[in-house]
Amino acid sequence: MDNNIPDINELIKQFSKLPGLGPKSAKRIILKLINNKENMVKPLAKSLAQVYKNVVRCSDCGNLKIIDKVCICSNDNSYDKICVVESLADMWVIESANIYKGHYHILGGTLNSSENYEQKNLLIDSLLKRIKKNNLKEVIIATSATVEGQTTAHYIEDTINNNKIKITKLAQGLPVGGEIEQLDDGTLFSAFKNRVPVSDG
Ligand SMILES: [Zn+2]
Structure with a gap:
């Protein structure tokens, strides 16, 4: 899947960094996503944006927590x-x-x-x-x-x-x-x- 679309190449580059994936499997995943733009790319993009915005590491226990909620470590x-x-x-x-x-x-x-x-x-x-x-x-x-x-x-x-x-x-x-x-x-x-x-x- 060599192409001249920088956005796709960038996506392949990002996916290749994930554990267990190399460039080859990253390309397979991107291909699957592109072929299912509405059902896969859209919810994935939304999900990633949500996690980026709402999930942080608790500075007391190091676990993940929702940004404006109290972590389980402090209310139990x-x-x-x-x-x-x-x-x-x-x-x-x-x-x-x-x-x-x-x-x-x-x-x-x-x-x-x-x-x-x-x-x-x-x-x-x-x-x-x-x-x-x-x-x-x-x-x-x-x-x-x-x-x-x-x-x-x-x-x-x-x-x-x-x-x-x-x-x-x-x-x-x-x-x-x-x-x-x-x-x-x-x-x-x-x-x-x-x-x-x-x-x-
Ligand atoms: Zn905590």
Whole structure:
């Protein structure tokens, strides 16, 4: 589908950046869209515009929320556990594996040993605030078994520095270098079930 229409080429370029798509599959998708302009392009464009306008990241918990609505993290104080993950994708994986039902804290990335979290804009200060405000009993650190994930976990353990709270980490069953998002449900389930305390509450 080589063509001289810049708008189409731009669209192919944008779609090619999506996970799992290369230029070839991007072209296939664009072709499908163009052939279904009314039923597909119109609702897709509308949907994207709505998400762009209305959905933001909550600055307290890192989850997505509707721009002018209160996030679930601030109007539900009935929880005593929080699961700390790197990304939204990790939260979705854990949720869909039915391992843990409860509140999450989405950092928005990881640290490597040479960085401080302020540079990275990770939501660690707000994690401390949530711990205080909600009288949490357990913080489950579910970062990946990568060097960055573990550096981040250590940093959080040190920063929480509160002996009333049990801090747990996913069990050693996680393959080294394993990213949460890539794990199968079974591995994730047992890592979660067998999570180990990193400090005694
Ligand atoms: Zn929130």
